Amino acid sequence: MTAPFIRIENLRKVFRVSGRELVAVQDVTLDIRQGELVSLVGPSGCGKSTVLSILAGLLSADGGTVEIGNAENPFTPGRDIGMVFQKALLLKWRTILDNVMLPAEILGLPRRETRERARDLLQMVGLGDFAEAYPQQLSGGMQQRAAIARALVHDPKLILMDEPFGALDALTREKMNLELLRIWRESRKTILFVTHGIQEAVFLGSQVAVMTAGPARMADQFHIELPEPRHLDVKTTEAFGAYARRIYGLLGLS
Amino acid sequence: MGRYRGYLYAFLAHVGFVLVWHFAVVWSGVPKFIMPTPLDALRELFEPHYNWGTHIWVTTLEVFGGFTLAAVVGVAMAVLFVWLPGANAALMPLLVTLNMVPKVAMAPLFVIWLGFGIVPNMIIAFTICFFPIVLTTYRGLVEVEPELINLVKSVRANRWQIFTKIQLPGSLPYLFSGMKVAAVLAVAGAIVGEFIASDRGLGNFLLIQQNMLNTGAMVMALILITLIGTALYGVVLALEWVFVTRKEVAK
């Protein structure tokens, strides 16, 4: 078996706020294989966003180790990261195409090829006709699709998503879940997906990692074995329900 | 409401205002030296010895010059504050305090320091109108979603890239709202300067005609000052359209 793509071991992060220490991440250990979509669930404030920030190289850890990349899939920090947040964060003075181009521009990638790629990605997320539109002409769900295309434009190896569908209505959210699974299958990216939705975590994840608060640590992580490719009706199956109940149990909700 | 209907209503309101003015004066029988009709005022424009051209030109120079100076210095200062947080911490509060000094009351001092003429009046217009530009532009430059900064930093965006690709274009709507406030103030500044000391300009003309109770010419001067301010406001709106609005309205 090949080495995992991401190894997080006993990760610890402490914030110092006005002289007091606040343990944001106590003890997180997590292995992620290349091409996996891992859902990260946990109560608000348990340190999920902090873990993502450390993986993105935006924060440094105060303890433990984080290793990304293996022999087959070398990882370049500051290059191989794509991020999607709850807000689409599109620049309203740029067209959708130019918004998608942003990370490629920052990295100084060749303009002509990335434009082609950005167009292909817009096609893939179903926004082929909106390349020249401006963000305020798009619905929330469409903006979020553009944000996903933007996260893929520089062909990063790891996509970090922090509650990307948290602000969408339930119906759009279901649709975006299916879209994400399709995009994930087509791109074979490694995705770490933070969510508060337990159903969403089970439905999307090939693996689910559950964090608990006080102290913030990893409660459990397990693989989800459900028929692939996943359809919405899998949610009504006994196996799906069992996974969901297991998470509810870990979070002390059952 | 359709766009053209909106324009029509605005036009009708202006015409209506002039008509109400006219008939209010005519029907109330107020003497002309108290309140002239719009036509009385307009007639003054054809008095060649008033030298309208010179006065209009001088005041226009003062207003546009002071405003342009304020826009350039204001934006430069806002950028400086963003790049040097130390300068911001020290100078921003000082600027707020200095802004409390009534600029109008400082005008007599300016006359002592700079004498009188077009340039001193430009500077008075500048001091009165540059603060809103600094303040709004600075706000626009720093008001960026922290998560967006994280997103670009994850691909190692440097400060210059963040500044040129996100902060600067993001600050433009703020800059224009500051400039709209400043446009009104610039006119007031130039006229105050002319009131305190001047030998030309519409403000100067206003005072001279006041001594002769020549109300018609005074009202005409007031209309011209208003038109200069409106022209400046129009320039700002046009720039705003090119740089901001055009990109934010649905095609």
Ligand SMILES: Nc1ncnc2c1ncn2[C@@H]1O[C@H](COP(=O)(O)OP(=O)(O)OP(=O)(O)O)[C@@H](O)[C@H]1O
């Ligand atoms: N920059 C910071 N400075 C100080 N404390 C912070 C900082 N960032 C996060 N924290 C604290 O660390 C803890 C974990 O925050 P984090 O944002 O990672 O939680 P989360 O699991 O993402 O929560 P949510 O689900 O609400 O987004 C919280 O108690 C938070 O207040």
Ligand SMILES: [Mg+2]
């Ligand atoms: Mg969070």
